[in-house]
């Protein structure tokens with residue numbers, strides 16, 4: 001039903017809208033981002049969609065159904081990228097959604113429901129330090145305090161206004177009309193490719209918990225202080241990094257996706273001849289099953305106490321700087337997606353999303369689910385991120401079938 | 410023989426010449442440094458010394474002996490500090506040396522040898538990134554290339570000229586007249602205090618070897634990449650930090666001072682949700698016995714290969730970015746210092762210096778040795794560095810006796 005070369009053409013066109021010298025960068029709130037949207041809007045219009053920017057700065061293409069009182073079927077993802085990111089993360093979900101609208105049009109299919117194709121604003125961590133601005137904002141979940149976060153002379157309210165949104169009314173946003181939301185995204189992991197599956201049916205989006213730990217030792221002269229009289233914060237923190245990795249690997253062996261990563265790590269004073277006095281590190285934890293995260297945090301709280309004693313350093317209770325619950329996919333939509341896979345002959349498996357997505361925010365107010373398409377080596381957020389166009393087109397076909405199915409109800 | 414309150418008065422006066430808000434900072438090449446030298450020069454003159462700045466920018470106070478052809482007995486240390494450093498590191502050695510000259514004068518003692526009291530320029534790592542500028546420069550050991558190292562608009566040549574030196578003639582500097590050099594310094598370690606000794610007779614200044622290691626893994630998405638499919642550079646580097654510490658602790662148990670410290674450590678990309686792709690770390694190794702350092706480096710070269718395989722990362726052969734041999738103290742001077750300790754009733758022990766000192770550079774061209782006085786908790790290079798005045802005065806008395814002894818020969 002869908003047209004693979006039309007999908008390829010759009011993905012290539014969007015990829016070319018990149019910062020020169022930094023492929024493939026199209027940061028939210030940049031002039032390039034608006035250039036990308038100009039292209040997208042033209043394509044939406046060409047597909048017969050009526051376009052608008054909502055209060056949260058999302059670009060929406062709308063197609064009216066025969067029974068608008070049934071509500072809106074919404075499809076979409078995001079067109080912004082991380083710095084030096086890829087050509088597929090986000091944009092494939094917008095283009096696949098657009099292709100569903102085009103395929104319906106090609107086949108002169110009128111839906112019962114209204115259909116909306118959405119390019120959510122700033123899904124990636126933005127210049128304001130926060131992410132999923134459009135999906136939170138559309139559903140009244142953008143914390144008001146965030147609007148005054150600044151980057152240079154611009155605050156987030158100003159940024160939303162610049163793309164055509166209306167920041168002043170965001171707290172009142174509600175979308176009670178959403179009957180169902182679906183997002184297609186690259187997996188950003190290696191599982192589908194390794195198992196030669198075409199489609200991942202996302203059972204849940206893992207909760208993300210960020211935990212900050214500060215290890216305090218004592219700055220001593222590296223030349224003169226005997227090895228057995230040190231309180232070396234780096235040595236203690238190194239043990240902690242290994243223990244975190246091992247604990248996470250154990251939890252990952254049990255049912256349900258689990259991962260924990262020390263991604264930020266800095267030492268003080270970071271001087272060649274001074275025993276490190278301090279390490280501040282940040283753990284990024286992901287859990288499909290909330291109880292796993294609670295177990296991890298309980299283990300961690302007790303473990304740092306033991307480590308502190310063993311290494312003669314001080315470690316304050318780990319601090320959860322942010323903490324989100326896992327988001328299960330809507331059971332009905334998961335079945336519809338599986339049925340759609342069967343109809344188009346796509347090999348599929350259920351799996352969790354370790355990454356956060358706009359779907360997690362829409363799921364708070366409406367039935368929502370997502371599907372993954374494979375990406376090479378599981379690589380994402382980098383210039384060599386790659387997804388085969390045939391895989392993307394097959395995913396679009398699954399969306400098409402699922403929309404047809406959902407529209408029947 | 411020496412006057413403890415005169416020593417205290419000078420140490421307090423110098424401490425007060427500090428950056429306001431950053432006690433106790435008197436950085437080489439700063440206006441405050443020159444203010445300190447103005448004070449020192451006045452005190453040298455008051456002690457009857459003839460003052461000059463040599464080509465390397467060292468402040469020297471000279472007292473002519475009866476038989477100048479016997480050469481010069483030189484005493485000294487440095488008046489510069491690290492940022493937010495202490496009131497004792499360096500300056501106590503200059504003041505103790507000055508006090509020896511004053512005590513000789515008080516007692517109307519004329520020496521056979523000429524006597525020089527030296528404040529070496531920039532012993533600490535300076536704004537030009539290098540240390541021991543005065544002691545290297547005095548003895549023709551300052552690499553010519555260093556003269557063009559810059560800090561802002563100033564190069565090292567300009568810095569030396571600003572304090573009154575003559576950078577153009579440094580390569581020709583020689584001091585064949587030095588008959589003996591002695592330096593008094595705070596221990597910067599906890600051993601003398603713990604063993605209730607008054608004086609450390611420094612058998613050797615440990616060689617300093619700096620080794621850079623780069624661990625390269627793969628940047629993957631922290632949310633989606635399964636724990637068992639990662640090449641986490643931070644995890645591998647953490648294991649390396651622990652192994653380095655354990656290897657160093659083993660070597661430290663054997664005769665001869667040994668220490669190894671990872672003091673610099675930075676990770677890339679240092680982003681919360683990205684598996685770390687790279688760690689660059691710097692080891693500061695200290696060995697009294699050269700063979701220990703060679704053994705450590707051999708172990709390290711082999712070990713990183715094993716670690717790289719075990720953790721699926723790449724670790725290039727560790728790179729020695731600088732490498733100095735240990736410097737033994739002159740045997741004759743060590744005996745003279747011990748005899749001097751006995752005469753003044755100072756409890757003494759032989760020990761190595763884990764820290765580098767100007768003495769190491771003078772020792773390359775002349776008989777040289779140093780003594781340590783205790784410092785509280787072994788702390789140095791920090792605002793709470795402390796040495797008791799009675800200990801410093803006892804050290805000055807040891808210098809006085811040693812000078813008398815050396816002058817006899």
Ligand SMILES: NC(=O)NCCC(=O)O
Nearest residue numbers: 124354355356357632682
């Ligand atoms: N999909 C995606 O990469 N989201 C960024 C947030 C995260 O999961 O770390």
Ligand SMILES: NC(=O)NCCC(=O)O
Nearest residue numbers: 223273533763764765766
């Ligand atoms: N004495 C002293 O602290 N020197 C600085 C060089 C070093 O040993 O690290």
